[in-house]
Amino acid sequence: MTSTQGAADGAPVHRLPVTPRAPAAPGRTEGLPSTFRAARPAQPAAGGHGVRAAAPLSDEDRGRLLDGAHHDPHGLLGAHPVRGGLLIRVLRPGAQRVTVLAKGLRADLLPEGDGLFAGVLPLRTVPDYELLVDYGDHAPTVHDPYRFLPALGELDLHLFGEGRHEELWQALGARIMDHQGVTGTRFTLWAPNARGVRVVGDFNYWDGTGHPMRSLGSSGVWELFLPGIGAGDLYKFEITRPDGTKTMRADPMARRTECPPATASVVDASHHRWTDEDWMARRGERPVHQAPFSVYEVHLPSWRPGLTYRQLAEQLPAYVKDLGFTHVEFMPVCEHPFGGSWGYQVTGFYAPTARMGTPDDFRQLIDALHRAGIGVLMDWVPAHFPRDDWALAEFDGRPLYEHQDPARAAHPDWGTLEFDYGRTEVRNFLVANAVYWCEEFHIDGLRVDAVASMLYLDYSREDGGWTPNVHGGREDLDAVAFLQEMNATVYRRCPGVVTIAEESTAWDGVTRATHHAGPGGFGGLGFGLKWNMGWMHDSLGYVSKEPVHRKYHHGEMTFSMIYAYSENYVLPISHDEVVHGKRALVSKMPGDWWQQRANHRAYLAFMWAHPGKQLLFMGQEFAQGAEWAESHGPDWWLLDPSYEAEADHRGVRDLVRDLNRHYAAAPALWERDTDPAGFSWIDGEASEDNVFSFLRFAADGSPLISVTNFSPVVRHAYRLGVPDHIPAWREVLNTDDPRYGGSGVTNPGPLTTEPTPWNGRTASVCTVLPPLASLWLRPS
The missing domain is CATH 2.60.40.1180 (Golgi alpha-mannosidase II)
Structure with missing residues (x-):
């Protein structure tokens, strides 16, 4: 595949509408509208302006592309030098005509049916071009997303594959960026078992036919840069499973979500300007063990029901400061579908719940508490996740975030699934998540929920319902390694932050340094504090x-x-x-x-x-x-x-x-x-x-x-x-x-x-x- 050059500087940026044959209700995620299928001409005629008919796609490539099961749509779409000129092929379901626009060039592509348009232009090099897409009732000029090089670097993929990408939120998910001189959003997703992935959203009426993603090799990561997509746009990923069926999933790395019960992810970029520099500079001056530490635990949605994050920022700091507490601890704020879980069944690990506002609104609350001299702790729940079919469970058609063994995947108490801590990418997802809250939201401490349920293979399981580790013991060695890595990474990267274990057993060395071995033969877990249950x-x-x-x-x-x-x-x-x-x-x-x-x-x-x-x-x-x-x-x-x-x-x-x-x-x-x-x-x-x-x-x-x-x-x-x-x-x-x-x-x-x-x-x-x-x- 030969990649094309970017658009010229100053090129206009447009959205990428796809109009289905009949009007659809925009903005909802339940179900896909029927894909527009045009009649496939047997022998396309030659176009004007020197445009010749392109060699047709093979039936296999065509079928896989239209079915959302192709690993390399950029190899079929976009601009590619061929014998005698430059082949440009686009997929625009619902379009009546597609015209290529470039300096000194205006050429109509030839319809190939099923929303495909193609033509061979008499060009030796790839120009900076745009597409005029005529839908009948409107005709926007847009950039072709399939003319862009991958917007994710090899180093990012290598670090993720090694499980060592400590800023994973910078690499995966939806990220607004300038790429090859064009502003848009890069979508990236880890789905190694998928046959194909497409981006769906309110910008394409929840029909992803025209927006298939490319696989970035053995990393299991899929990528697509969409020009013109920006903050506030709703999206999900349509995944073609190994068996050919499809599932619509929220982004595991989404930094913002719709307000439950809606489940779409939201493209987001922070514009908050922090004013807590003094707090951040001072918070690590005295070790937490030798400092006053008095915590007021709060369930934000119900502290004073109905308040937004910004309204809480006006009331909560003054109340806590008046009572003299040194810290507040928020019960989980990560997005969760069921309010009655109090946030302990998380579906959006990188997004504060939208029930009370935006991520920047949440930053404003933390900023206000810091200005009042109050530290902020947050409940963090890496022990399990719910089974909702739009979230993490069997994400790409097979167990991915959960353990491959159903007996180890199912949490016996809560009807949820346990993470597979032995899988490097899953461990990376969680370790980076801990760092994310501390760095992106200035959280001063993480209280890690249900640590005991992570540490023991036989937790709440009957005899015969669990398999011993390689040493014949009941300890989950993968979970131990994960907790050690998480604590070591957070303490290294985030001075002044404390991690706190809710651990209800007599596990030896919960708050011992990870490099200090104890009587059990394990190094310490590396927590700063432990709840004394x-x-x-x-x-x-x-x-x-x-x-x-x-x-x-x-x-x-x-x-x-x-x-x-x-x-x-x-x-x-x-x-x-x-x-x-x-x-x-x-x-x-x-x-x-x-x-x-x-x-x-x-x-x-x-x-x-x-x-x-x-x-x-x-x-x-x-x-x-x-x-x-x-x-x-x-x-x-x-x-x-x-x-x-x-x-x-x-x-x-x-x-x-x-x-x-x-x-x-x-x-x-x-x-x-x-x-x-x-x-x-x-x-x-x-x-x-x-x-x-x-x-x-x-x-x-x-x-x-x-x-x-x-x-x-x-x-x-x-x-x-x-x-x-x-x-x-x-x-x-x-x-x-x-x-x-x-x-x-x-x-x-x-x-x-x-x-x-x-x-x-x-x-x-x-x-x-x-x-x-x-x-x-x-x-x-």
Whole structure:
């Protein structure tokens, strides 16, 4: 095949309409209109201006081309030198006449039937030419997409084939670009099992007959540059499967989508101008493990239902900043068809959901949060994907993104499919996706969902329902390698970003560096932090008990310190704990309404003082009593001044604000979260009292005391052993303060250190412990 030269500089750019015989409803993706078929003349006549009839296509080439099953349409269409001139052939279904226009040349091509037009022009070289396509009711002048060289380089294909293209979104998908002097969109798709691929969209009335793509060899990538196509155009790919049937698919690499339930991809280019340079330059100055890290988890569509990304940018940063959280964590924002999945069943891994606006609108929200000094974490879901027949499942007619083995492909719990982490291109798709969100959207951290389901071959599977790995074990070695590569790549490319594992088992080394081998023989997974599911389960179990029974469960609250430094932990009270009959946090607590709120407040202060970072789901910051539902979000009316119990809820929110304020001001609570020297029990054995008391230490040794009384009685003259070099202590936080809705039992003056041995220490202080409350004491 001989490629042609590009159009001259300044050549007009037009769209590429294809008019079917009968008007079709544009803009929809369901079904293809019937392809226009003109009568095929037996012997085309010679045209004017020296145009001669071209040698006809072979029946095989013609059939495959018109059926969308040809691997090299550019070898049949476009301009090609032949004996005696230049052959130009075009495929324009519905056209009545096609005229070639070039400098000093105007020549009509001869109809070959089925929308094909061709002719041999008396030219020795390929001119810069355009096509005047007459459809009867309109006749646009357009560039011929089949005169362009491939718009994807060999290096891109090589890196993708090796699974090492860390900016894959620059190579695959729909990308607006200038190519050979012409502006348009390059479409590229990985579909190695396809017999043919065509681009369909609103620009060709969802009939891709005239827009077949070419295969770029063994890479499995298909490519077509379409002049005149730009931002906002809808598109999909029509794939001819190995068995000859066809399927219409959304672009796996689409950076923008239609709003569900519509499923088309959208050509997009960002025009956002970031204003967070200071944030991006500073965010990596202090390691996250040695920094304050207090997270407000948000489901964006329901935080305040109906708000767009830009409206959220006007409200969310101010609210989070006022409460003092250092970070927000968005539940998944990647496009998903079913809102009830909360975003955990993703179909558009490279596109923020269109439910609240465009990708640039989402960038505006992140920009606003950064300007307010708030980091942005995002739930990321590489563990599985849904089976929708327009998305990834059996994408090109055979298992592609999912594992070839149906038993390994099917997720046993969620009715979804698991990725094939052993396939280099699939692993590349996911690793590049993690980098994409951090680089293109300035995301500060990825919380990786369902890591345990990825790590174990027998996850939720019965005996006999899984096959051991090559070493006879239950570990998924491909998933391990993928997670290690993802973490290593993100940390290398994106300074200041943290990755967080939701991993519910005792897998060794989740937050250990990938080059450090552990007892299991694997290197660390390389995450920065891990959700402490054990602490969450044990502590919620404890506080849900009646106080009279808590002494029998005392160890559930102290057990976490046995393994607290085995990983770098986050203490999560997430959305998962306040749905599906689990009740809201305050509703888990026993007793009447006052006791429930008191337990709630005491538990939050205990959590903020415990080693590890904190995460709290929206609504729990003001003691919402109802379970969360994505259909209406938090019960903001509880904070309406007209509501009779508004003060009860406002008091809890005031406490959360003060917790974050004191937390940020006390390095003892975050500077040595991963260092055993940063914690010491005062008394972890006071089960009869339902009391937990401990010391936290900053890097310079400055201490903070946390003591929690999980019983409903006031404990007078309660003695605590303390360091003897601190002469006095003052109460900096008391969850029983009347401002928070408490009973007002406080320690108003300095607590003098006395030379009375207690709790194995040579000195002590005498305190009053309020009922169902936590105290924080700092040196006076």
